[in-house]
Amino acid sequence: MSRVRQSTASATPASSSRYGPARGRGATATPAPGTIGRTNSGQGRLPDYEPPQFSLNPKGQRDLAALLQDPKLKQLDKHFNEAVEYVSTAATEINDRLRDTEIRLQARKRSRQDAEGDDVEGGDDIEQTLNQLREKVDKMTERMDESMRKIIDGQQGIAAIKRSIIQTAESAREHASTQASTQHMRSQTRPRRSSGSNEASDDEEYPEIQPTDPTTGTQALQSAVEVFKQTLDDSKTRYQSNSLYDRYATNEHYVNFRKLVHDARTGDDDAPMPDPEDWFPEGNVPAPGITHRGPVGGGGEEDSDDDIAVARVQISTKCPITLQQFKNPVTSKKCNHSFEKSAILELLSRGQRVRNDRCVQCPVGACKEMLTEHDLHFDPVLIRKIKRIQRAKELEEQEEEDEEDESGIRHSGTQRNATLIDSGDEEDDGSTQIGRSTLVNTDNEYKLYE
DSSP states (O other): OOHHHHHHHHHHTTOOOBBBBBOOOOOOOOOOOTTTTOTTTTTTTOOOOOOSSSOOHHHHHHHGGGGGGGGHHHHHHHHHHHHHHHHHHHHHHHHHHHHHHHHHHHHHHHHHHHHSSSOOHHHHHHHHHHHHHHHHHHHHHHHHHHHHHHHHHHHHHHHHHHHHHHHHHHHHHHHHHHHHHHHHHHHHOOOOTTOOOOSOTTTOOOOOOOOOOTTTOOOOOOHHHHHHHHHHHHHHHHHHHSOIIIITTOOOHHHHHHHHHHHHGGGOOOOOOOGGTTOOOOOOOOTTOOOOOSSOOOOGGOOOOOOOHHHHHOOOOOTTTTTBSSSEEEETTTBBBBEHHHHHHHHHTTSETTEEEEEEEOTTTTTOOOGGGGEEEHHHHHHHHHHHHHHHHHHHHHHHHHHHHTTTTOOOOOOOOOOOOOOSSSSSSSSSEETEEEEOOOOOOOOOOO
């Protein structure tokens, strides 16, 4: 008994803490400041994502379709329409004022010449004032033109959201119908077992069913969120793969904007308006390996342009060595040309050795830079752009095949064997090492037509 009492008494002081005396068993200790969420790292960990095993019920399908009537979408449409009107009015007014100022200053110049003769100094001052004003108005008009195009992009983005909601609702209904039909077939074709036997009849027939997910035992089902995101992303890719002419020169708001600005600039001169085909000059397809737009050494992270139509005329998706689509491209720090990683490393392995490093001349034509493995690096911004260009080409090919199928043309059954950059997560740790650089794969964030 004495030993038990002694052990109990000695345990009492150890249970107290420096923040205060020990509490009873029923009390809950208050964690110290700054320790909330760090007491047990496992407690705050979210469970792994589990894909849905059942489709949306009828109420969920109705709620999904009702998103089309969301007041926020209608409010966005209203804001965009108002923005179109405001930008058009502002551009017209500043060009009207420029025109009025030109007429007024030219009249003042003529009156001076009539009164004092050829006043070269006074005429130069007026011309300088006009040139400064024209330059200022031109820059403001150019910014408003860019703003108008962004507004149109936003309107197309809202339209893409609505189409994606419709597609998601239709997909949910199809999945629900298919799943209900499959469950009905399974219930009607269960093996009949006799009361005295544990084995099904050898003549029992089973219906052919779709493959199932071995980890869950149920047919894989794409969630509504995944359908929406994929549909919206494909819509964005299709839109941005269109030329600038197709995007804006056929848009009523943009055409009216250009007409208003032209009329304000020319007034009653009846000058012909430039042809819409000349509004956006298109470039040529770049040669394989040409993947950089700015000066050598420029930061790719500063380039936020996500326009596929523009990138197509500035970025090649083919390796200059293999002439195949990029799968794992690397870029030279010296000349900003890009190559397939395995191809350039194989080329370097056969190159001449200079100061313990093998080097080769850049395989892009007319480039005389000597490259080593340490000159190569991964450009995540460039890789993202190449992925989007390749995805746009893939969607175009799918649309062409669909059009051929609708017209009754049969395909030979061959598949496209071009391998594109994989956007999945098959790699072990998501990182790749080359030279002294490491590329860590992260999920690309999605931004709507900015």
